[in-house]
Amino acid sequence: MVAPVMVMVTADGERNGASLNRALSFGTTKTIHLLGWVVVLLAVLAQLAGPTAAAMVAALYFACGLPHGASNEQRASLSAFAPLEIVAYVVTGMAAAAFIFAEPVAGLILFLALSAWHFASDRRDHTLVTGVGIALLLVGGSALFRRSATADVFASLIGTTVPNPVMSIIAAAGALGCLLALHTVWKEPRARNLALTAIGAPLLLDPVLAVGLLFLLFHAGPAQIEQVRNFGLRAVRHAAGWPSIAALAIAIAGCLLVAYGGLPMPILAAIFGGMTVPHMLTLRL
Numbered sequence: 001m002v003a004p005v006m007v008m009v010t011a012d013g014e015r016n017g018a019s020l021n022r023a024l025s026f027g028t029t030k031t032i033h034l035l036g037w038v039v040v041l042l043a044v045l046a047q048l049a050g051p052t053a054a055a056m057v058a059a060l061y062f063a064c065g066l067p068h069g070a071s072n073e074q075r076a077s078l079s080a081f082a083p084l085e086i087v088a089y090v091v092t093g094m095a096a097a098a099f100i101f102a103e104p105v106a107g108l109i110l111f112l113a114l115s116a117w118h119f120a121s122d123r124r125d126h127t128l129v130t131g132v133g134i135a136l137l138l139v140g141g142s143a144l145f146r147r148s149a150t151a152d153v154f155a156s157l158i159g160t161t162v163p164n165p166v167m168s169i170i171a172a173a174g175a176l177g178c179l180l181a182l183h184t185v186w187k188e189p190r191a192r193n194l195a196l197t198a199i200g201a202p203l204l205l206d207p208v209l210a211v212g213l214l215f216l217l218f219h220a221g222p223a224q225i226e227q228v229r230n231f232g233l234r235a236v237r238h239a240a241g242w243p244s245i246a247a248l249a250i251a252i253a254g255c256l257l258v259a260y261g262g263l264p265m266p267i268l269a270a271i272f273g274g275m276t277v278p279h280m281l282t283l284r285l
């Protein structure tokens, strides 16, 4: 059986002709397949173990995916952000965060729409239909299959109830994604397991865990593997190492502040959401 991370392995490095040798020195096809299955299995085990384990594994997957956006990746280059770029990134991210905080429902809709576009435009070894299908399942699948749990998560993140019609639109996006993914299962054997995983995750897992799993498996993991293939592990470590550690430390500090009552959740959630916006807007311009 082919692992759901097939796309990671067969990606062709279209942008600058990935060298097979470098790919192999980073990790064999089999290892990467196995890793994909481990990621899926761990998510299933966490789900079975209960909400705390599910939340912890979701956080782990978001953390593992963070470095893919922690450097300045353009079509033919990967570099560390220059100081001025960091300032521009943070100012833009905080402006987006302020908008999400001030207009939580509109902010959530825009954030989900931008995320869907970002994930869908990240096409490696699969068709547009598959990319759009999985992206829509990522943002809308949980609202489709686990509507009330997802509404609760949204409400606790943004500090207000998401109106029913809005939940219906998000669920409809998930339903469209589901149809497209079923088309993939039927028509695109190479992406079949990935499409089945994209349907199964929001169906079977807690919403945050489902998103964390698909984010890592479908987007951040393949992106990171492709960066290593194209630029080499040293270059990736050099460009993304410290920014990743700093962002992770700030994120953990933010979570601790929320846990101990020093920071309202909607502020932290708005910052988390806002900080992804410059990455989504500027990647590979």
Ligand SMILES: CC1=C(/C=C/C(C)=C/C=C/C(C)=C/C=O)C(C)(C)CCC1
Residues within 6 Å of the ligand: 069, 111, 112, 115, 118, 138, 139, 140, 142, 150, 153, 154, 157, 207, 208, 211, 212, 215, 276, 279, 280
């Ligand atoms: C649907 C959904 C979510 C959506 C998360 C998204 C859409 C994250 C996007 C991350 C990005 C864009 C990272 C950058 O590469 C939450 C908030 C986990 C709550 C549970 C349901």
